[in-house]
Amino acid sequence: MNIKPRGKYVDAFVMPVKKSNLEDYLKLAKKCSKIWLEHGAIEYVECVGTNIFMDYGTPFPKLAKLKKDEVCVFSWIVYKSMANQKSVMKKVLADKRLAQMQDPKNMPFDMNKMSHGGFSMLVTSKKNK
Numbered sequence: 619m620n621i622k623p624r625g626k627y628v629d630a631f632v633m634p635v636k637k638s639n640l641e642d643y644l645k646l647a648k649k650c651s652k653i654w655l656e657h658g659a660i661e662y663v664e665c666v667g668t669n670i671f672m673d674y675g676t677p678f679p680k681l682a683k684l685k686k687d688e689v690c691v692f693s694w695i696v697y698k699s700m701a702n703q704k705s706v707m708k709k710v711l712a713d714k715r716l717a718q719m720q721d722p723k724n725m726p727f728d729m730n731k732m733s734h735g736g737f738s739m740l741v742t743s744k745k746n747k
Contacts, residue, residue, distance in 0.1 A: 626660075626739045627700040632681060633732035634688040640666070642726035643691065653716060654695055657709040661696035683731065691727070700738065 635643045644664075651662040667690035670678040678690045697703040710716065 622738070624738055625699065626742070627697045627703045628694050628737045628739060629697075629703065629734065630694045630737055631692070631732060631734050632678065633691050633727050634682045634684050635666075635691050635727045636688050638687070639726035640689060646726060647693070649715065653713055654706065654710060657713070658702060658706040659695050659697055661694075663695075664691065664693040666691055681733070700736070703736065 647664040651664070654662050667678055670690055678684075678692070682688075682690045684690055697706060
């Protein structure tokens with residue numbers, strides 16, 4: 619199967635966050651969500667693991683190399699297309715409100731332990747209300 623970017627595009631993230639930093643992470647996530655949406659992203663989602671210890675596959679705690687004082691955060695940002703993602707990211711990275719993100723020491727998580735990837739959507743479904 620030849621995979622070509624088509625339709626919506628997603629940036630996805632998995633990262634450990636110290637429990638003591640979770641409130642600071644939430645503040646940063648709320649700030650980022652406004653900025654990403656303002657610059658053209660169509661959805662911004664942040665989740666914290668609550669039922670992640672599975673008996674099969676690679677459980678998130680192992681994937682994220684969680685320590686006892688950490689929680690697993692899973693998040694994603696949806697864009698209209700890969701081209702839209704590139705345009706949005708250019709604007710986001712130039713946004714002065716995110717100056718603190720230029721210094722990893724000011725982040726409420728260890729950026730070196732974050733997993734990140736870009737994905738082209740293959741299937742999306744929604745239940746009608």
